[in-house]
Amino acid sequence: MAKPHKLNAKQIADAGRVLPAWKIRSGKLHRKYVFADFVSAFGFMSSAALVAQRMNHHPEWFNVWNTVRVDLTTHDAGGLSALDLKLALAMEDLASHFPPE
Numbered sequence: 001m002a003k004p005h006k007l008n009a010k011q012i013a014d015a016g017r018v019l020p021a022w023k024i025r026s027g028k029l030h031r032k033y034v035f036a037d038f039v040s041a042f043g044f045m046s047s048a049a050l051v052a053q054r055m056n057h058h059p060e061w062f063n064v065w066n067t068v069r070v071d072l073t074t075h076d077a078g079g080l081s082a083l084d085l086k087l088a089l090a091m092e093d094l095a096s097h098f099p100p101e
Contacts, residue, residue, distance in 0.1 A: 003076050003077065004074050004076055004077040004081035004082065004083050005077060005081060005082075006074070006077040006078055006079040006080065006081060007079065007080045007081060007082070007084075007085075012024065012080055015029075015080075015085050015088075018085070018089070019031075019085070019088050019089065019092065021092070022088055024080075025071070026071075027073065027079060027080075028060070028071040028072060028073040028080070029071070029072040029073070029080055029084050029085075029088055030069075030070070030071050030072075031069075031070045031088070031091070032067065032068070032069050032070075033067070033068045033069075033070070033091075033095050034066055034067050034100065034101040035066045035067075035068070035095075035098050035099060035100060035101060036066065036098075036099035036100060036101060037065075037066050037099075038065050038066055040066065040098040040099050041063055041065065041066050041067065041068050041098075042063070043098055044068060044091075044094055044095055044098045045061065045063060045068055047094045047097075048087075048090070048091050048094055051087065051090045051091075051094070052087060055083065055086065055087060057074070057083045057084075057086075057087055059071065059072055059087065059091075060072070060073070066101060070088075070091065072084040072087055072088055
C-alpha cells in the first residue's frame with residue numbers, strides 16, 4: 001500500500017466545512033461524542049473499530065461512561081491525511097445510529 005499523503009492547509013480547511021463538529025487540536029482531527037449511556041458509547045466504539053480495522057487506520061480514543069473522545073492523525077504521513085477524513089465521515093454516520101445524550 002502506498003504511503004498516505006499529508007493534507008495541505010486548504011484541504012484541511014475544506015474538511016472543516018464537511019466535518020463541522022470536528023476541530024483541529026494539537027495537529028489532530030478531534031471530536032467528542034456524548035451518547036445516552038455507556039452501552040451506546042461502547043456500541044459506537046465497537047462499530048467504529050470494525051470500520052477502522054478494515055481501513056487499517058486506527059483512532060486514538062478515550063471512553064468514560066457515555067463519552068468518547070476521538071483524535072485522528074496519520075502517523076505515516078506526519079499529520080492529517082485523507083484516511084483521517086474518511087474515518088471521521090464513517091464515524092459521523094455510525095454515531096447517528098446511537099442515541100445521543
